[in-house]
Amino acid sequence: MRVYLSVLKMRLNMGMQYRTAALAGVATQFFWGFIALMVFKAFYEHATNSPAISLKEITTYIWLQQAFLVFITMWFRDQELFDLITSGNIAYELCRPCELYGFWYAKLLAQRLSSAFLRCFPILIISFFLPKPYNMTMPPSFSAFVLFLSSLILGLLLLVAISMFLYISVFVTLSPMGSLLVFSVLGEFFAGLIIPVPLMPEWLQKIANVLPFRWTADFPFRVYSGHIPAQDAIIGIIIQFFYLFGLIWLGRTALNNVLKKVVVQGG
Template structure:
């Protein structure tokens, strides 16, 4: 465990050095946040039916999505890990006394956390003081905020376990682009990153609720906005824990199977 903690700290410190890239990312995410909000604002101003989520809650959803993008995006990748698998340098990793799964998990977790720390605070600081209707409101009460933090952190742990499955799949496909496209496009859509889950048709929501992806992004954002009650949030956090343990167990099992079949050629 000490080795995993050391790797986590080193990757976190290394990731916090990329401040210029983070500032560029903040500008990009502000741009997309305004674009998405304006699209939803136009949609809401021209609809005569009752919407399943209010515009204020939807604006909160968008700003949280932009602020914590590094926590929830599945296409966030480490090209070094892809190269280790595809070039055969995975042999060096196999010589380490610690398990590969734990080391890679610590690396990916630290990278996402460092990126979010650099980007989230500036975005949230500005979003709280924007003019209406673009302003992000404060949480409805302190309890909802605490539940949001817990749900967001559990969502982060879940998204890393899902990312690990993506890297493990490259042992079989040997195509980082294919695995990234499959996990990124499908996973982010089902997580509500393209269309918020409440705005999806009922038949699609039934599919989304069965899969783990929505628990990484849609669930914590709706807890903050108050669209999900505190009682439902407590139940949802329990479901997040179950999914996390299940995905972690699946990932470790899949990694062990993949490493047993690894063939490294060359000299």
């Protein structure tokens, strides 16, 4: 574990150096956040039926989505790992005196954490002081906030476990862009980043509830706003644990299997 913690700390320090890029990202996320809010505001003003989630909850949902974007998106990737796999330099990684899955997992986790630390606080602070109905609101209770933090951290760990399958698939396809597109489209849609899960048709909600993606974004954001009650949130956190351990076990097994078939040529 000390090896993986050292990798995590080193990558965190490296990621925290890109402050200018983070500020540019904050401005971009405010832009897209306002666009999404205006679209949903127009939808709610002209809706004939009462939606399953209120505009106030949607507003908080959008700002949390923008603040923790790198926690929840599949397109946030490590190009260095893609290059190692496709170029054959993966041979250097195999010489490391540690398990490759844990090493990559710690590296990917640190990248997301460092990027989120630089971006989330400006977005959260400013969004609280925006005029209604564009402002973010506080959670309904302290227990809801604690459950939100727990589910958000588990959601991050779960997303990194899912993203490991993206890199594992490149061993087979040798097409980083193809794998990235498939994972990004499926992951963002069923995580509720395009349409919040409560606004989906019932048959789509059933599919989203079975897949692990919604537990990385939709679930923690709705816990924060109180749309998911505390009792249901606790059950959801237990489900997150099961998904996390299951996907890590499957990922390690899959990576070990593809590594057995790796052939590196060159002189």
